[in-house]
Amino acid sequence: MSEVHLTGQPFIDAGLAALLSAGKVDRLEELSAERLAQACEELQRVLLSDQALGIGVAKSFAKGTMSQLFPNSELVSPSNWKGETVEEKAESVRRKFREALVSDLQKARASLQAEDGEEVCFACGERRPAAAMATVRKANMPLLEGIVNFYPAFAYGVRICGLCALAVRFFPMSVMRTGVYNRLWFLHTQALPIATAVAQTYGWEHFNRAIAANESLDFFGAWATAGNAGTVLYLLFELLERFGDQLRGVCQNPLPTTAYLFRNDNRGGFVQALPIPHELMPFLAKLQVASSSAYRRLWFELLQVPSGLAEKERKARIGFVQSVAQRVLDSRSIINECLDDAALRLRGGWVGHRLYLQEVRRMATEKLAILEQLGISLAQSADVKKHVNELRAAR
Ligand SMILES: [Zn+2]
Secondary structure, eight states: OOOOOOOSOHHHHHHHHHHHHHHTOSSGGGOOHHHHHHHHHHHHHHHTSHHHHTSSSSOOTTTTGGGGTSTTSTTTOGGGOOSSSHHHHHHHHHHHHHHHHHHHHHHHHHHHHOSOOSEEOTTTOOEEOGGGEEEEOTTTSTTOOSGGGTOGGGOOOEEEEHHHHHHHHTGGGGOEEOBTTOOEEEEEESOHHHHHHHIIIIIIIHHHHHHHTTOOOOOBOOOSSOBHHHHHHHHHHHHHHHHHHHHHHHHHSOOOEEEEEEEEETTEEEEEEEEOOTTHHHHHHHHHHHOHHHHHHHHHHHHOOOTTOOHHHHHHHHHHHHHHHHHHHTTOOOHHHHEETTTTEETTOHHHHHHHHHHTSOOOHHHHHHHHHHHHHHHHOTTHHHHHHHHHHHO
């Protein structure tokens, strides 16, 4: 028997997390043939639902949004939507998808059972028998670019094992949209509890809610924030707020984590990596333990774009959130941006900023103590206005 492990290939690993979540197990080593089958049932239930195919709802997630992940794949290709009536077309596409999924499931089972084999999977590096291997192209593996997509006879595609091919089918359950700009993104992390919490919350549960409400499926994107960096940070804050007890330990000993913005449609592939600094996760976990009100204050005052703002205010707020969030992802100083001179306040609050300076900016505790002492002295001084003006002029 062979064991399932993370591969380092972002799309496959994010798929594995969603597969794990659907198989209702905590560790990849616990994925058995039965769990794989159970997860496939879940995937079919969601992706082949009326709400995914666009029957009786406004939009077709399968024909539309999915073409940005897996163009010309079973759900997308117009040639699979055969039939006279809507039902016939849907049945035809359901059959095509089921056939492909059954084939991948068989190969995944063969991969699990294999001790050795004559081929090597390019993604997980395991040796597998030829019967357990699949040939994938851009239609089923994001960012495998090339003419092969339209002229399969010209090129061979890439050989990956059944387990990796099956995992990538679950990838859509780990995909989200960024705030305001609606770009597709996902988190790639070796910390499985984080990756499975994302797939469970923003994938499975989000899609199940849409199906129950009889609404068109779409990726989760209801973030009250703006921009790429803003969305990534907002997700981290929200995850810790919701699953602090389970995730705090993982955050205090962080593993490499990167957010990827991507597109894999017929206009051409695109990917951009946003690495998450190592110091950021322990900082967030420590702040939440220190004070949940300080944690929320930093979160909302730095990242939230409230609804109902007038256009001009909204634009200014979006600009502020994008700029500060990017600085945080770059581990740069944020205190200048957050000082609101007009309102004489520090956006995010001092408790959050103090810990950021300490944990992320590595400022010495003595320096912080001097700053705080200076602040207290200034506030108590009779000449406070004069001193503040001097300080502003010196900045
Ligand atoms: Zn593999």
